[in-house]
Amino acid sequence: MTAIAGEAGVPFFYRAGSEFEEMFVGVGARRVRSYFSLPKRMFDSSGQCVDVQAPCIIFIDEIDAIGSTRKQWEGHTKKTLHQLLVEMDGFEQNEGIIVIAATNLPDILDPALTRAGRFDRHIVVPNPDLRGRQEILKLYQQDKPLADDGDVKSIALSTPGFNGADLANLVNIAAIKAAVEGAEKVSAR
Numbered sequence: 001m002t003a004i005a006g007e008a009g010v011p012f013f014y015r016a017g018s019e020f021e022e023m024f025v026g027v028g029a030r031r032v033r034s035y036f037s038l039p040k041r042m043f044d045s046s047g048q049c050v051d052v053q054a055p056c057i058i059f060i061d062e063i064d065a066i067g068s069t070r071k072q073w074e075g076h077t078k079k080t081l082h083q084l085l086v087e088m089d090g091f092e093q094n095e096g097i098i099v100i101a102a103t104n105l106p107d108i109l110d111p112a113l114t115r116a117g118r119f120d121r122h123i124v125v126p127n128p129d130l131r132g133r134q135e136i137l138k139l140y141q142q143d144k145p146l147a148d149d150g151d152v153k154s155i156a157l158s159t160p161g162f163n164g165a166d167l168a169n170l171v172n173i174a175a176i177k178a179a180v181e182g183a184e185k186v187s188a189r
Helices: 002-008 027-040 075-089 130-141 152-157 164-180
Strands: 012-016 041-043 049-051 056-061 097-101
Touching: 012 027, 027 056, 027 075, 130 152, 130 164
Parallel strands: 012 056, 056 097
Antiparallel strands: 041 049
């Protein structure tokens, strides 16, 4: 998502759906209001609040944490979802604020959240191809000491079907295994 904002050259606001949740009534709704007010106000280097006139992207990861079907939920959770729906309806089309969300469970989202004008576009992100796996592995390996036999291309070739999380886990497990064995560098083995 940061790549989208980087390509667009606009501010990017990120929050996980679970960060809005709270067992106390009204707290989750207040967090939603506060989060959606961020694009409308930012602070300059002296700490003064200034209005943001530029467009921006709001991203909510794991939207299902607050956006699943309301009949399954308790009252305080419903209030959080209701506030999210109100905030999303509060934007004018010409404000330039784009709201994007991600979930692995689109089938449990509340119908009010996925109706036209809200989250009405669905984009399935496929697992990365060979080149994508190589780039992801390079990213996750950049802060790890690597042995000379660690060929990113051969690892990428042997991991078809892996997604970004699988590749990150692969690199982390290899680093842990190397540490347990007392190796100074992570090798292909």
